[in-house]
Amino acid sequence: MGWSERFEGLASLPKEIRDELETRSQVMDVPEGTTVFAPGMHADNLLLLLSGTVRVQQVSESGREIVLYRVEAGESCVMTTACLIAHEDYAAEGITETACRAVAIPRKVFDDLAAKSDAFRQFVFSSYARRITDLFGVIEALAFQRVDIRLAQRLLKLAGAADTLDTTHQKLATELGTAREVVSRQLREFQRRGWVEQNRGSVTLIDRAALEALAAE
Amino acid sequence: MGWSERFEGLASLPKEIRDELETRSQVMDVPEGTTVFAPGMHADNLLLLLSGTVRVQQVSESGREIVLYRVEAGESCVMTTACLIAHEDYAAEGITETACRAVAIPRKVFDDLAAKSDAFRQFVFSSYARRITDLFGVIEALAFQRVDIRLAQRLLKLAGAADTLDTTHQKLATELGTAREVVSRQLREFQRRGWVEQNRGSVTLIDRAALEALAAE
DNA sequence: TGCCGTCTGTGAGTTTGTCACCGAGCCAGA
DNA sequence: TCTGGCTCGGTGACAAACTCACAGACGGCA
Numbered sequence: 001m002g003w004s005e006r007f008e009g010l011a012s013l014p015k016e017i018r019d020e021l022e023t024r025s026q027v028m029d030v031p032e033g034t035t036v037f038a039p040g041m042h043a044d045n046l047l048l049l050l051s052g053t054v055r056v057q058q059v060s061e062s063g064r065e066i067v068l069y070r071v072e073a074g075e076s077c078v079m080t081t082a083c084l085i086a087h088e089d090y091a092a093e094g095i096t097e098t099a100c101r102a103v104a105i106p107r108k109v110f111d112d113l114a115a116k117s118d119a120f121r122q123f124v125f126s127s128y129a130r131r132i133t134d135l136f137g138v139i140e141a142l143a144f145q146r147v148d149i150r151l152a153q154r155l156l157k158l159a160g161a162a163d164t165l166d167t168t169h170q171k172l173a174t175e176l177g178t179a180r181e182v183v184s185r186q187l188r189e190f191q192r193r194g195w196v197e198q199n200r201g202s203v204t205l206i207d208r209a210a211l212e213a214l215a216a217e
Numbered sequence: 218m219g220w221s222e223r224f225e226g227l228a229s230l231p232k233e234i235r236d237e238l239e240t241r242s243q244v245m246d247v248p249e250g251t252t253v254f255a256p257g258m259h260a261d262n263l264l265l266l267l268s269g270t271v272r273v274q275q276v277s278e279s280g281r282e283i284v285l286y287r288v289e290a291g292e293s294c295v296m297t298t299a300c301l302i303a304h305e306d307y308a309a310e311g312i313t314e315t316a317c318r319a320v321a322i323p324r325k326v327f328d329d330l331a332a333k334s335d336a337f338r339q340f341v342f343s344s345y346a347r348r349i350t351d352l353f354g355v356i357e358a359l360a361f362q363r364v365d366i367r368l369a370q371r372l373l374k375l376a377g378a379a380d381t382l383d384t385t386h387q388k389l390a391t392e393l394g395t396a397r398e399v400v401s402r403q404l405r406e407f408q409r410r411g412w413v414e415q416n417r418g419s420v421t422l423i424d425r426a427a428l429e430a431l432a433a434e
Numbered sequence: 435t436g437c438c439g440t441c442t443g444t445g446a447g448t449t450t451g452t453c454a455c456c457g458a459g460c461c462a463g464a
Numbered sequence: 465t466c467t468g469g470c471t472c473g474g475t476g477a478c479a480a481a482c483t484c485a486c487a488g489a490c491g492g493c494a
Contacts, residue, residue, distance in 0.1 A: 060361040143394035177360035
C-alpha cells in the first residue's frame with residue numbers, strides 16, 4: 001500500500017494514476033527548521049506532506065512577521081506552485097516546524113497528471129481553495145478582530161490537547177502579526193485573571209473555559 | 218477575430234482550442250452594481266472580463282468591509298472557482314464596479330480545456346497566482362503599514378490619470394479596511410498640508426508629488 | 435563564577451479604532 | 465417653496481494597539 005491513499009482526494013484516483021504518481025515521485029525527509037520555499041527560490045516540485053508541519057509566514061521589510069497558515073500532514077504545499085508563476089514579488093516563506101516526510105512531485109509529473117486525471121485536478125484546485133480561505137481568515141482577523149480574542153484563539157489552537165505551550169512572546173506575536181509587547185501585556189492580563197500561567201519560554205493554560213469564551217466573541 | 222486574443226495567456230493557445238473556447242462559451246453583459254458572486258452563491262461559470270471591473274471585497278459580521286482586489290478587463294475571476302470548492306465558509310463577494318462585458322465559461326468546458334490544453338492550465342494557474350499575490354499584499358498592508366501611507370497609495374491608484382476622485386470617506390475606509398473617521402482625519406490632515414481638496418463626495422489631488430513621497434515610505 | 439544572549443516587563447508617547455452625536459448638504463414630496 | 469429624511473462629513477472623548485527605549489531576569493556556557 002502506497003502513500004497516495006493517505007491523501008484525501010488522491011485515494012479516489014484510479015489505480016494506474018496512483019501508481020504513476022508513486023513511481024515518478026520521490027519520498028524525502030526534511031529536518032526541522034528547513035526553509036522549504038522562499039522569495040526568489042526556484043522550486044520545481046510540488047510537495048505533499050506525509051508527516052510533520054510546515055509553517056508559512058510573511059516577512060515585511062521592517063522585519064516584522066506574520067504566520068499565514070500551516071501545512072499539515074495529508075495536505076499539499078500548493079502555494080509554491082502559485083508563487084513560481086507569480087510575476088510580481090511576494091514575501092512568503094515556508095519553514096518546516098518539525099521534521100517532515102514529504103513526497104516531491106516533479107513539475108513534469110504534475111503537468112502530466114493534471115492533464116490526465118480529473119480527480120488530480122480536483123485535488124489541486126481544492127488545495128488552492130483551502131489556502132485561499134486560510135488567507136481570507138488572516139485578513140478577516142487582521143482587519144476586524146481584537147488582539148486579545150485572536151491571542152486566546154491561537155493559544156488554544158497551538159496547545160491542542162496539551163496544557164502547556166512551549167513558545168515565546170515573540171513567537172506568539174508573529175503568529176498574530178502584532179508586536180511582542182502587545183502579547184506580553186495581554187498575557188499578563190490573562191495571568192492576572194487566572195486563565196494562564198507563564199514561565200520563561202512557556203505558557204500553561206489554566207482556565208480553558210474562560211479562554212474559549214473569549215475566543216468565541 | 219474572437220475575444221480570446223485579448224487575454225494574455227490565451228492568445229497563445231492553438232487555434233482549435235481557442236475556437237472551442239469561443240463556441241462553447243457565452244458573452245454576456247452585466248450592469249453596474251451586480252453581485253457576481255457571494256457566499257452561498259452557486260456559480261458554475263468561470264468569468265473572463267472583456268471590459269469593466271469587478272471589485273472583490275470581504276465583509277465581516279460586524280458589517281465592516283475591506284476591498285481585496287479588483288478584476289480588470291483581460292483578467293479572469295478565478296476566485297469563484299476556488300470558492301465553490303471551498304468547504305468552509307468564507308465571506309468574499311464580487312460586485313461589478315462598472316457595466317461589464319464578460320465571457321462565461323461553463324464548468325464542463327473549463328474541465329475539458331484544463332484536461333486538453335497545457336496553455337489553458339497555465340492561464341488558470343497564473344490567474345490564481347495573481348490573486349494570491351494580491352491577497353499577500355493586502356495582508357502585508359494590514360499588518361505592517363501605516364494608514365496614512367496606505368491612503369495616499371490608494372488615492373493615487375484610484376485616481377489614475379484623473380485629478381478628481383468621486384468617492385466618499387466611507388468608501389475609502391472600505392478600500393483600506395479601516396474606519397470612516399480615520400479616513401476623515403487623514404484627509405483633513407492632507408488638506409491642511411495642501412495635498413488635496415475636498416468636496417462632498419469627491420477628493421481632488423493637488424500635490425501629487427507629496428502624496429507619492431508619502432506613498433513610497 | 436561571571437558573561438552574554440535571549441526573554442520578559444514597563445512607561446511614555448503616537449497611531450488607530452470605537453462610540454456618540456451633530457450639523458451640513460441634497461433630494462423628493464407636499 | 466418649504467420640509468422632512470437621508471447621506472455625508474466633522475468632532476471629542478476614550479479605548480486599543482503599536483512604537484520606542486530601556487531595564488531586569490533567566491539560562492547556558494566558558
